[in-house]
Amino acid sequence: MTSMKSRCKQTALASLALIGLGVSSLSVAGTVTLTGTIRDFCAPSITGPSACTQLSDFEGAIPGVVTGMVGSTLSSGLPTAGANIGAGASSAANFAKWFVDSPGFNLPTPTSLTLTEGPPGTYTYSNGSFFPIDGQLYGDQGRSHNYHFTMHLEGQVAFSDPTAGADRSFSFTGDDDLWIFVDGKLMMDLGGVHGAVSGSFTEEDLKAQGLVAGTLYDLDIFFAERHTSASSFAITTTLEVAAPPSGVPEPTTMLLSLSALGALFARRRQRS
Numbered sequence: 578m579t580s581m582k583s584r585c586k587q588t589a590l591a592s593l594a595l596i597g598l599g600v601s602s603l604s605v606a607g608t609v610t611l612t613g614t615i616r617d618f619c620a621p622s623i624t625g626p627s628a629c630t631q632l633s634d635f636e637g638a639i640p641g642v643v644t645g646m647v648g649s650t651l652s653s654g655l656p657t658a659g660a661n662i663g664a665g666a667s668s669a670a671n672f673a674k675w676f677v678d679s680p681g682f683n684l685p686t687p688t689s690l691t692l693t694e695g696p697p698g699t700y701t702y703s704n705g706s707f708f709p710i711d712g713q714l715y716g717d718q719g720r721s722h723n724y725h726f727t728m729h730l731e732g733q734v735a736f737s738d739p740t741a742g743a744d745r746s747f748s749f750t751g752d753d754d755l756w757i758f759v760d761g762k763l764m765m766d767l768g769g770v771h772g773a774v775s776g777s778f779t780e781e782d783l784k785a786q787g788l789v790a791g792t793l794y795d796l797d798i799f800f801a802e803r804h805t806s807a808s809s810f811a812i813t814t815t816l817e818v819a820a821p822p823s824g825v826p827e828p829t830t831m832l833l834s835l836s837a838l839g840a841l842f843a844r845r846r847q848r849s
Contacts (some may be wrong), residue, residue: 584810591792609700609818610691611798616676616683617714620725629715630681632674633667635725635803640665641770646672646754647799665754670768675727676799683727684714690730692818700709700804703811707751707802724805730798733819734759736780740788743779747814750775754801760794762786770804780816793819 619629620636645661655676658669666672674682688709692700708722717723736745749755749765752773757765764778764786780790788794796818802808 591711598818607694608691609732610689610820611732611796611818612687612689612727612821613798614685614689614792615688615710615726615728616678616685617710617723618683618727619715619718621718622637623715623718627715628681629683632671632682634671634675634690636665637770637803637806639770641769641802642767642771642774645765646768647756647766650654651758653796654797656756656758656763675801676729686710688728690728692812692814699813699815701813703813705811707808707810720805722808724802726802726806728798728800728802730800732796732798733793733812733821735793735817735819736783736788736790737817738780738784743781745780745815746777747777747779747812747816748777749810749812751800751810752808753803754799756799758795758797758799759783760786760788761797762788772807773809777824783839795821 578658612785617766618632618635620631620633623629625833631754643661643665645659647656647659648742649659651657658666658672662669678685690702692702694700708724709728710723710726713723715723731742734747736746747757747764749767750773753770755765755767755776756763757778764782766774767776783794784790802811
């Protein structure tokens with residue numbers, strides 16, 4: 578049976594085709610919001626009604642950048658421990674708790690992150706003090722910020738391919754662990770507890786993974802903030818980005834969407 582996520586993806590593509598738009602019209606509204614879940618971890622452990630056991634991955638060792646902590650593909654939508662997991666985390670069993678609800682180890686809350694268009698076709702988010710759950714869930718535990726959390730953001734991404742060279746890119750700078758998957762394939766690997774570092778991939782890298790221009794693919798961003806005393810998160814992309822699908826629109830909604838997309842495409846053509 579075709580999944581809801583797949584049907585939504587197919588519907589979006591059909592909508593674009595009906596009004597003669599290219600994929601470049603996906604992210605033309607000025608902002609694109611990715612959504613997902615943040616999970617707060619305790620460091621130190623907490624006793625009492627909100628008991629939480631600290632994993633040694635949080636406020637533990639500082640190994641620096643460690644690649645190979647995760648496998649090259651997602652499994653059931655989540656990263657799995659890779660061959661080098663022990664160099665950056667305490668164990669594969671503990672890592673398995675990072676991005677799922679694990680009672681007694683973490684508390685979840687919905688989250689979102691909005692990319693804003695600067696120059697036409699370039700979307701960014703930048704926060705040099707990235708502490709989205711200060712004072713929430715397990716709280717700051719006597720520190721100036723809530724430093725110990727993971728985040729999984731979801732969206733969609735596509736690319737145009739105007740030349741044989743690398744024209745479109747997705748870049749990240751921040752700390753700590755960061756893994757980005759497109760269509761379930763690992764495209765950025767910046768694991769480990771470390772200061773701010775940068776990574777990027779282009780449409781040529783996506784093509785090397787068998788992806789093709791003009792097609793929507795799932796975008797999954799996995800992030801962890803694991804140690805005092807800094808946290809930063811910055812994205813810049815000229816790939817086409819879109820919010821994750823939330824359901825198949827009703828026929829009336831679809832007609833309204835087609836009209837809106839046509840207007841947005843016209844606006845983008847005027848700007849460019």
